[in-house]
Amino acid sequence: MDLGEVKIAVGINVDIIKGIVTHLYATEVIPSSFEFGDIQIQINEPTIEVREPATNNARIGLHITGEFKNGDSDASPFDIWMKLRPFVRSVSGSSPVAALSVDEVEEATPEDIGGLVGTFATGLIDDILQNMDIPIYNSLIGGIEGSVFEEDEIPNRSTWNTDFYLGATSQIEHVQVGFPPGQPQNPQVNNSTMLDTTPALIATLALPGESAQMPENHSIVPENTGIQIIISRDAMDTVLAKKAExxxxxxxxxxxxxxxxxxxxxxxIEISGEAEKSGATIEWDGVLLLFFRKFYNVKGSIRWHDGFVNVFTSGIDVDVDIPWYIKLLRAFLFVLGPIGWILDATLIAPKISEADEAPDLVRGAFREEVGEALRDMIGNVGGLSGEDEVPFMDFGQDSWVLNGHYTHSILAFSGLNRDEIDNVEHDVFEIEGAHGSSVGMINLASGYRLHPEELGRLLKKGIMEIPNVHGVEADYGFYVRTNPNDDTTDNLVDPLEIHTD
Structure with missing residues (x-):
């Protein structure tokens, strides 16, 4: 992967913006009708669309249809497509923000009526977009500026180079790392897969005087992922070297x-060092491997947690075997700030199996910051109607190191998303007095693959709507349940597959 001079890149799936727009229409921030004198305009639910997503001419827009009526004349249908422009908005004396605005009405049918509606709609949508600035760069700059510059030489955050654009669909390499039996000090790629990416808004950050444009401006967000964060090898090296020093x-x-x-x-991550304790010198050298943990099995049943990065230390050669070394390493990782969060997994253990017993979860580098930036944006949008903020929810999905770049994938949903269940993957359950099939994973028509805990939370929050099912909160978590009826054919699990002892 070639990031050019970009230090950090964040990709936001267009689906997140689409969910926000759907929510704004459902809550009448985007009105379903409005009048200007004798002119009456009815608007159907607008949708965010991407045209020519795999080309250099990829563009994001808002598709609006409806009916137009002037006085006593018959209603006439209209169809308009408004091109949106992603850009970086400067903020005097502060960090810039990622923003959207209406660029032009690209299509209007019929030309006279559609053009008139487009003029009205442009003002309405631009007013809403003014409240959708994403304050993402402040936290990204804050994560690395102290490692790049001396304290008295840190430049104003407004001078950093940034970009915000629509990334065309492409591919991103996903690797699974392992090592030969008994040789954890020699990591290798066990499997490499090229993942298709989805149209996404890409926010990039580069040092002052360097280019924030990635070669070819491709999307970095794998399909059915909400947010993708990539920290370049150069940025990681800079922070690691500074903190080690x-x-x-x-x-x-x-x-x-x-x-x-x-x-x-x-x-x-390569690590080496030397320490002295009680007159003895201890040396260590090797490679830390990062393994993302999200699912685990209990008696054949898929269990879920929000995902964390387990730091595998067995590849590090230490010339003594004493417990304090692990404490020392963890204490060091703790001070790394946002980038350190991907390293300190609250459990640094030689045994990978111990990951399932980790008491806490690490959410990945900058996940909290990016999430907060999006929450700030959708909170402002929600305030337009005086209602509660637009709902937002995210879950850890994956992470890996690719050619020294650290990547982190996040499932994220916002606003209102309508979908359908495509199929259910079953696993098994076993409890005292009963056993049988249970819901393992749920595949949606949109392509997202969710654990029942994730989908249950989204349904309960109202972020996801699926016909005939709802989310339930129980003492042990969330799950998905079909709406009560007498038809057993729509059950998520065939009743015949549940057995009592």
């Missing part, structure tokens, strides 16, 4: 750090 001379767990080096490996 700051630890030299410190004492942790009674050991004085004499040397510490960290940098990215193609498939993980």
């Amino acid at each position: 700051e630890k030299v001379g410190e004492s942790i767990e009674g050991a004085t750090i004499n040397a510490m080096q960290m940098s990215m490996h193609d498939l993980g």
Whole structure:
């Protein structure tokens, strides 16, 4: 993957914007009708669309249909397509923000009526878009500026180079890392897959004086993913080197750090160092591997948690085997800030199996910051109607290291999303007195693949609407249930597959 001079890139699936627009129509922020004198306009639910998504001419727009009536004349249907322009809005003395505005009415049918409606709609939509600025760059800059510049030389955040554009569909490489039996110090690619990407709004960040444009401006968001965050190898190396340097001379767990080096490996993080404790010198050297943990099995049943990164340390050669080393390493990772969150998995353990017992979850680098930026934006939009903010929900999905770049995928949904169940993947359950089939994963017609816990939360929150099902909150979590009726054929699990002992 070639990021050019970009330090951090964040991709936002167009589906997130689509869900916000649907919500705004359902809550009448975008009105279903309005009048100007004798002119009456009825608007159907508008949709966000991407045209020519795989080309250099990919563009995002708002498709609006409805009926136009002037006085006593018969109603006439109209169809307009408004092109939207992603851009970076400057904020004096502060970090810029990602923004959208109406660029032009690209199509209007019929030309006279559609053009008139387009003029009205442009003002309405632009007023709404003014409240949809995404304050994403402030947190991204804050995550790396202290490692790039000396404290008294940090430039104004308004001088950083940024870009915000629609990324055309392409592919992104996904790798699964492992190592030969008994050789954790020699990581290797066990499997490599090219994932198709979906149209996405891409926010990029580069140092002052460097280019924030990625080569070819492709989308980095895999299909059926909400948000994709990529931290470049260069940015990771800069932060790791700076923080490692700051630890030299410190004492942790009674050991004085004499040397510490960290940098990215193609498939993980290289770490070496030396510490002195009780007159003895301890040295370590090797590669940290990062494994994303989300699903685990209990008696054949797929269980879920929000996802965390487990740091696998067995590939590091330490010349002594004492527990304080793990505490030292974790204490070091803790100070890395947002980038450190991908490293400190609250459980740094030589045994991967221990990941299932991790008491806490790590949400990935900048996931909280990006989520908060989107929440700020949709909170402002929700305020237009005086209602509660537009709902937003995200779940950890995946992460991997690719040629030294750190990538993190997040499932994210906002507003209102209408969908249907395409099929249900079944697993098994086993409890005292009963056993049989249970719902493992749910595939939606849109292509998203969700665990019942995820879909249950989305349904309960009102972010997702699916015919004949609803979300239920129970003491042990959320799940999906069909609406009560006498038809067993629409059950998520065939009743005949549930057995009592």
